[in-house]
Amino acid sequence: MKKILSVLLCVALLASFGLTMSGCQSDSPKNFKVGFIYVGPVGDEGFTYMHDLARQAVEKELGITTYYVESVPEGAECATQIENLVKKGCKLIFTTSYGFMDYTVEMAEKYPDVNFMHFSGYKTAANLGTYMGRMYQARYLAGIAAGKATKTNKIGYTAAMPIPETVRGIDAFTLGVRSVNPEATVNVVWTNTWVDAAIEKQGTESLLAAGCDVVAQHQDSAAGVIAAEAAGAYSTGYHSSMIAKAPKGYLTSPIWNFTDYYRTVIKDAMEGKFSNERVWYGLDNGLVLLDQFGPSVTDETKTLISEKEALIKSGDWDVFTGPIKDQDGNVKIAEGQKMTDDEMENMMWFVEGVVGSVEAK
Amino acid sequence: MDLSMITGLMTAMVAAGTPYLLASLGEIVTEKGGILNLGVEGMMLVGAVAGYITAVKSNSLLLAILVGVLAGGLMAAIHAFLCITLKANQVVSGLALTIFGTGLSAFLGKDVVGVVTDTLFHNAPIPGLRSIPVVGEALFNQTPLVYVAILMVPVLWFVLSKTSLGMKIRSAGENPAATDAAGVNVFAVQYGCTIFGGMMAGLAGVFLTLAYNNTWMENISAGQGWIAVALVIFARWNPWKALLGSYLFGLVAILGLRLQAVGISIPTQLFNMLPYLLTLAVMIFGTGKVGGKRSDGAPASLSVPYDREAR
Structure with a gap:
């Protein structure tokens, strides 16, 4: 019995080897292999889901072969998974979370003929670039919708951890709110977790109980949007469209669309034109955008938003253009001054109108 | 803080504590029978997803409860088979579960990620009782599963401490050899207790997807099963104390967020630690004398496999 089994296994191995070899013959796009390392499950409905939608679309469109690995921990496992993708023949690998940075750098050094793109990091190499979205621009627009919707002038905001990315998002949202409603405040609750349905719901309910009638989030799930809908409040989501979860109270969400970006990078790499640049794309490139509007958003609000959207896209103005005051009323950015990318990447202070603290909670 | 805020806080506390209560009541019965099942988190998740899928496909809440409960029970049956029949290590088997x-x-x-369903539990206020100030709104204007959880407390207390079935369960957990000698089928009792525990964990999962978060997402329980396990020790295997403990842990879960929302800053990490700290405190200070022994x-x-042949 064991002999038969071992013979069968040998045959299977040989066959698979033969298949792999035969696959390397022609020059069709099918042989261009691209790998993706995801931090979450593709079924998270949020961040990883948006990456995967883009992967599927581009694979179909360009006829290439893609592989993905989901729920990869931000540790040494990342390097192992990258090696596996390289062994499968991937010539371009996207690593989609900040914590993958050092492993991506290590693997880029080890495999100089493979190109890498790392999301949200700052380390590059000849065959390693980075990409990131100016989500704060879309958050500013969502803030306009929230500022127009509130009646109590108290808007709630559940956020995961106090890091520059979330702080910048809260600030941009608040500037959007106060551009149309200078009386309104944005009350922040830190949940200390990116995704936890119960805590996201409880955080949202706490804000509603404290008198907020609109809630926004820097969380990964739709739990807050669902809780707001149940309480008859307005909400904005994040990452992907959440309108189905709150058909009445949903305003809009700042969301991702990676399809155009992935198509461009993959095409370039296929033509041998890979660029190791650091891209930080905003509304103008469509990497970040505003979702469709819920039924309660008025035409007046939509016009206000589209005007600001056009202004941001034109490049003449950006969200963090002075005068901007901090929570204590001190002018942090003088009139006409614009924050640099570097300043934004290290932003750890709240603008006027935010109720809460950037201290670790 | 005015009265309406306290009422709101109490109402949220009871809802947040209900999954802990359902799961810990089940685990109390399992452990009373002598089997330790650390798989509560896993059973809860399987119950949660099974219930949600059923609700989406059949639009029947009753069927969703049934399937969710059975799924939890089935998971527990795996643990029962490994630990009771095969006498595997209960800690390892529970973690694996x-x-x-x-x-x-x-x-x-x-397939049901992102799928919305209307087959959900809604608040079913109990007339009369609801109008009691604060407590009425908190305890009697909730979804039916909250009432089920509360009702289970006296029922399980009565069964465990006042009936012959309870006697068999407790003696199987204390001294299975003597119980066996007295003619009680220890294996059947332990199987029953373990599967019952799984069914309760499954019900806790159904509560999460169909009465609390109203959606399915991966890992929706996010550690609540572990809090339920800690709660069993905190409650010292007593259903009444589990009721108090569940609501206390529920309060701890939401209090930090509530305080932040009104502008009082307290590190949320502290609140996340509290259930475990409280349990440790009970383990350190709560040990009493039973029959002259600490x-x-x-x-x-508990967690010692019963082997008839062993001497």
């Missing part, structure tokens, strides 16, 4: 349940639920739930109140043969 949690890991397995987490993966299995994610796999089963792939004891934490755990069944004497």
Whole structure:
């Protein structure tokens, strides 16, 4: 019995080897292999889901072969998974979370003929670039919708951890709110977790109980949007469209669309034109955008938003253009001054109108 | 803080504490019978996804409860077979069950991620009782599963301490050899207790997806099963104390967020630690004398596989 089994296994191995070899013959796009390392499950409905939608679309469109690995921990496992993708023949690998940075750098050094793109990091190499979205621009627009919707002038905001990315998002949202409603405040609750349905719901309910009638989030799930809908409040989501979860109270969400970006990078790499640049794309490139509007958003609000959207896209103005005051009323950015990318990447202070603290909670 | 805010806080506390209560009541029965099942988190997740899938496909709440409860029971049956029949290490088997349940639920739930259903539990206020100030709104204007959880407390207390079935369960957990000698089928009792525990964990999962979060997402319980396990020790295997403990842990879960929302800053990490700190405190200070010996109140043969042949 064991002999038969071992013979069968040998045959299977040989066959698979033969298949792999035969696959390397022609020059069709099918042989261009691209790998993706995801931090979450593709079924998270949020961040990883948006990456995967883009992967599927581009694979179909360009006829290439893609592989993905989901729920990869931000540790040494990342390097192992990258090696596996390289062994499968991937010539371009996207690593989609900040914590993958050092492993991506290590693997880029080890495999100089493979190109890498790392999301949200700052380390590059000849065959390693980075990409990131100016989500704060879309958050500013969502803030306009929230500022127009509130009646109590108290808007709630559940956020995961106090890091520059979330702080910048809260600030941009608040500037959007106060551009149309200078009386309104944005009350922040830190949940200390990116995704936890119960805590996201409880955080949202706490804000509603404290008198907020609109809630926004820097969380990964739709739990807050669902809780707001149940309480008859307005909400904005994040990452992907959440309108189905709150058909009445949903305003809009700042969301991702990676399809155009992935198509461009993959095409370039296929033509041998890979660029190791650091891209930080905003509304103008469509990497970040505003979702469709819920039924309660008025035409007046939509016009206000589209005007600001056009202004941001034109490049003449950006969200963090002075005068901007901090929570204590001190002018942090003088009139006409614009924050640099570097300043934004290290932003750890709240603008006027935010109720809460950037201290670790 | 005015009265309406306190009422709101109490109402949220009861809802947040209900999954802990359902799961810990089940685990109390399991452990009273002598079996330790650390797979609560996994059983909860499988119950949660099974209930949600059923609700989406059949639009029947009753069927969703049934399937969710049975799924939890089935998971527990695996543990029962490994630990009672095969006498495997109960800690290892329980941990494996949690890991397995987490993966299995994610796999089963792939198709219902993002799918919305109207087949959900709604608040069913109890007339009369509801008008009691603060407590009435908190306890009697909730979804039906909250009432089920509360009702289970006296029922399980009565069964465990006042009936012959309870006597058999407790003696199986204390001294299975003597119980066996007295003509009680120890294996059947332990199987029953373990599967009952799984069914309660499954019900806790159904509560999460169909009465609390109203959606399915991967790992929706996010550690609540572990809090339920800690709660069993905190409650010293007593259903009444589990009721108090569940609501206390529920309060701890939401209080930090509530305080932040009104502008009082307290580190949320502190609140996340509290259930475990409280349990440790009970383990350190709560041990009393039972029959002249220091004891934490755990069944004497907890997690010791019963082997008829062993001497």
